[in-house]
Amino acid sequence: MTQLLTKGAQAPDFTLHVTPDQTLSLNEFAGRRVVLAFYPADWSPVCGDQMSLYNHILPEFRRHGAELLGISVDGVWCHQAFARDRKLHFALLSDFEPKGAVARSYGAYREAEGVSERALFVIDEKGVVAWSYRSPIAVNPGADGILDALEELPATENKDDNAQGSRDVA
Amino acid sequence: MTTLRVPVTSHDHIRGSQDAPVTLVEYGDYECPYCGAAQPVIDQIQERFSREVRLVFRHFPLAEVHPHAGPAAETAEFAGANGLFWSMHDALFANQRRLSLPLMIALASSLNLSTVALRDALANGLYAGKVRADFIGGVRSGVNGTPTFFINGARYDDPNGVFGLGEAIDRLLPATTR
Numbered sequence: 001m002t003q004l005l006t007k008g009a010q011a012p013d014f015t016l017h018v019t020p021d022q023t024l025s026l027n028e029f030a031g032r033r034v035v036l037a038f039y040p041a042d043w044s045p046v047c048g049d050q051m052s053l054y055n056h057i058l059p060e061f062r063r064h065g066a067e068l069l070g071i072s073v074d075g076v077w078c079h080q081a082f083a084r085d086r087k088l089h090f091a092l093l094s095d096f097e098p099k100g101a102v103a104r105s106y107g108a109y110r111e112a113e114g115v116s117e118r119a120l121f122v123i124d125e126k127g128v129v130a131w132s133y134r135s136p137i138a139v140n141p142g143a144d145g146i147l148d149a150l151e152e153l154p155a156t157e158n159k160d161d162n163a164q165g166s167r168d169v170a
Numbered sequence: 171m172t173t174l175r176v177p178v179t180s181h182d183h184i185r186g187s188q189d190a191p192v193t194l195v196e197y198g199d200y201e202c203p204y205c206g207a208a209q210p211v212i213d214q215i216q217e218r219f220s221r222e223v224r225l226v227f228r229h230f231p232l233a234e235v236h237p238h239a240g241p242a243a244e245t246a247e248f249a250g251a252n253g254l255f256w257s258m259h260d261a262l263f264a265n266q267r268r269l270s271l272p273l274m275i276a277l278a279s280s281l282n283l284s285t286v287a288l289r290d291a292l293a294n295g296l297y298a299g300k301v302r303a304d305f306i307g308g309v310r311s312g313v314n315g316t317p318t319f320f321i322n323g324a325r326y327d328d329p330n331g332v333f334g335l336g337e338a339i340d341r342l343l344p345a346t347t348r
Binding site for chain 1: 172175202204232233234235305306309310311312313314315316
């Protein structure tokens, strides 16, 4: 098992598709906080799946000045269908080509299965990992760890401005 | 271990003996089929451990996937403000597959609650804050889906799901009370 990037590491930049004709780069979020949630695959067969749960907690993340990005190796069309079905209001990034490259750079790729780990990263305003966590693949890690980590960061000013400045790419 | 961050207080909806040694907290969603399926099991547990277990229900509506879950939770709160939380709770789960606003109004009517007051409460979001507070408290306690249970404050994670609850409670009780 590869080592997950931990607190203090510079978060590797990436540019990935969020829709068939739009890309998103981590460096676009400089000056803001990012919650990067790697997960194995779209379409978990439960109603409280991780991404659906986070969808309901978005206002809490934003209250802490953080944007949420979901990321898996699924293709953009798959993400699009999944996001539409679950009415997700945040971006799903497609770590599809070269497959899992971004997950690898975060130490969050499962070579045997060819999917990302269920791994969470809180990235601060300077692009540094403030907290990371790897959950057992079958266990939805919830959001308590993320919110605790966001609360431990020094208070940001203009949280509301951050929230308003967020791009609606979902 | 994941633990309940929001202690049980008199503001909670509690069913069962106040001095029961075991407190079972359920975070649930009236439109979640897994919560609906858990309902008969919970009823059996309350019957079997009538003196040993008290049940607390808190709302965890996944409103984006369950459009009626929010209003249903607020309807239960409305009934609760009139002393009939558990009657409405049971009625909502019993009618889970056909939840709708007219149904909730009809349930209120069958419990002799004012349907006008319920419509007003839903339209004004009178209980939306309470429901949201339950939800956020759940998130902070590590609720990761529904139903999620806490037994005496510790999150219950069992591969057998709700069917292992009785056994887990049994293990907590001293031999004398069995």
